Amino acid sequence: MRAYSDTVAPVRNWAGNITFSAATIAYPETIEQLQAIVQAAQKVRVLGFGHSFNRIADTPDTLVSLRNLQRRIEIDSDARTVTIDGGASYADIAPALHAAGFALANVASLPNITIAGAVVTATHGSGDSNRNLAAAVRGLRLVTASGDIVSLSRGDADFAGAVVSLGALGVIAEMTLDLVPTFDIRQTVYLNLPVATVIDNIHTLTARAYSVSHFTRWQGDSVDQVWVKALAEDGEPAADILGALPATAASHPIPGMDGSTCTGQFGVAGPWHERLFHFSIGNAASAGAELQSELFVARADAPAAIAALHAVQDQFSPALFVSEIRSVAADDLWLSSACRQDTIGFHFTWKPDWDTTIAAVGVAERALAPFAPRPHWAKLFTLAPDVVRSRYPRMPEFKALADRMDPEGKFRNDFVTDLLFA
Ligand SMILES: Cc1cc2nc3c(=O)[nH]c(=O)nc-3n(C[C@H](O)[C@H](O)[C@H](O)COP(=O)(O)OP(=O)(O)OC[C@H]3O[C@@H](n4cnc5c(N)ncnc54)[C@H](O)[C@@H]3O)c2cc1C
Structure with missing residues (x-):
């Protein structure tokens, strides 16, 4: 397995309507490699399973895929949480959670999407009492623009802004999710x-x-x-x-x-x-x-x-x-x-x-x-x-958070810049 690929054959999203414009696709196998890749890159976006239909995942510079990271599914039965790596999908973790007596409160229509990709885009399932899948996130470890890791937990001042991030704050290297008893x-x-x-x-x-x-x-x-x-x-x-x-x-x-x-x-x-x-x-x-x-x-x-x-x-x-x-x-x-x-x-x-x-x-x-x-x-x-921005009462705080966490805009692509910052 490679940590880097310098030449990129055209990579498309799941639906085939987007051809990514990345010059490089990187496949880190460890968090340390991921940190080094992010630190060295001019611009970075993560490619999850490519199930988005617009250019949210695109970048002209470095696309990072976390598919070669070691899968991590660490269940804490007392805390009722699971800690996973940033490349894990719902299909990767759901059977193991059930086998251990646990469940996620809700999921989307399909299992073959990364949990990080679902979380940063506010992916959802259905149910009057079921919140978006991002609401299950209890903690995040983000690789930020400098390559350093920032940990955020529910209750921290920036946490509610950092979960549904459109990928504009950093790379989710790990996440801790709430569990419920299996049902x-x-x-x-x-x-x-x-x-x-x-x-x-x-x-x-x-x-x-x-x-x-x-x-x-x-x-x-x-x-x-x-x-x-x-x-x-x-x-x-x-x-x-x-x-x-x-x-x-x-x-x-x-x-x-x-x-x-x-x-x-x-x-x-x-x-x-x-x-x-x-x-x-x-x-x-x-x-x-x-x-x-x-x-x-x-x-x-x-x-x-x-x-x-x-x-x-x-x-x-x-x-x-x-x-x-x-x-x-x-x-x-x-x-x-x-x-x-x-x-x-x-x-x-x-x-x-x-x-x-x-x-x-x-x-x-x-x-x-x-x-x-x-x-x-x-x-x-x-x-x-401007219409989209006006629909989010906390949009100004999000932009301030993004400016603080990523002042050079390393994690912004045209989609995010045009939508949120232009
Ligand atoms: C058949 C189909 C069914 C769907 N069903 C639903 C549904 O039921 N409900 C719903 O709400 N949506 C649904 N979607 C949309 C889907 O949930 C989103 O597109 C989701 O983002 C896909 O995850 P992905 O792993 O493919 O992410 P990608 O499309 O690869 O990436 C999405 C975003 O996440 C970012 N990202 C990915 N991993 C990380 C990371 N580790 N750190 C930081 N950023 C990261 C990417 O950079 C990008 O900005 C569906 C899509 C398809 C194709």
Whole structure:
């Protein structure tokens, strides 16, 4: 294994819509090598598993991949924490946590993303009481611009600003995450709920189980699928929800795709890491050739926001594979999409045609404009930077923190500079 690669074949993101412009990709095998690489570089960004859809991970200089770091999964049963390395993925740690009697409170739709990449972009799952995945972070060890390591723990003055960082403060070398006792989930997919019923009942629908996702192609007057992930201890799944009946074949969020790549359904109880992801460990996620965007609005606005999208659905649904509506609980992380507000997220998986997608993203943004949406940091959006900045009450403090921790802007790329600092 190499610590460095001087010549770089074009490296692309998972979706294939971004070719990274890095002159060098470095593969440190130790934290000490990582420190030396960061210290020597002019500009640095980390490449996780490349599942972001915009240029957030890009840099013209040094891209660092932590995939060759020794995986670290150190469970502290008394403190109920796990300490992991900055290159670990959810797939790497979830089975080991379950085997030790523990769980993460929530996860995203897929296991094959790095935890650090998820944390710095405010990646989320679903559930009225489930916060963004970054909210599980109890401590961070960052390699800063000088190559030195800074440790931050929950309760420290800068901590709430340093977790969802867009990678602009340093390289996460290690993280400590909160754990909960392991638990079982029953997942049941219900089909064809009228949009009018969803609008009238969205708050009771999202509250009816531990994690609920609504999948719709925004065609006609019904929501295609409602994925209900209930705590197994709460008993057998309901025979119907508001008249919608359970699917009898394994469902995939994108109708017509193979549901056997997804986590266990039909209300059969199974461990959290075999139910909370939509796509199971070891299987391909989603469509693959696709683009994604997502907007978050205050949960109280959910009925009006769904109605607003429904009213213009014919303008964007031809570009869609599928869309997902999820709830996320508020947190206090400065750049979290759920900072200080319980939210509803409107996710869109688009067919991989750039121009059509960007036009459709704009339609959704304009429809939700009255609700002041925040965009997902890792997905596509056309909202102007000053508009995005205005949606984050703690943005000035974040910029001051970034100026203090990285005065030369070593960890800023064009995406971060244009969005946050221009
Ligand atoms: C099929 C699919 C499903 C998805 N599902 C969801 C979902 O359910 N919910 C959701 O919210 N999002 C979802 N996403 C978006 C995804 O969670 C984010 O793009 C996430 O950042 C991907 O992690 P990654 O390891 O691929 O990070 P990358 O895309 O490689 O990097 C993302 C950012 O993290 C930074 N970074 C990575 N590691 C470090 C580190 N160690 N230190 C500092 N910075 C670092 C990178 O520099 C970059 O800025 C999905 C994406 C895909 C493709």
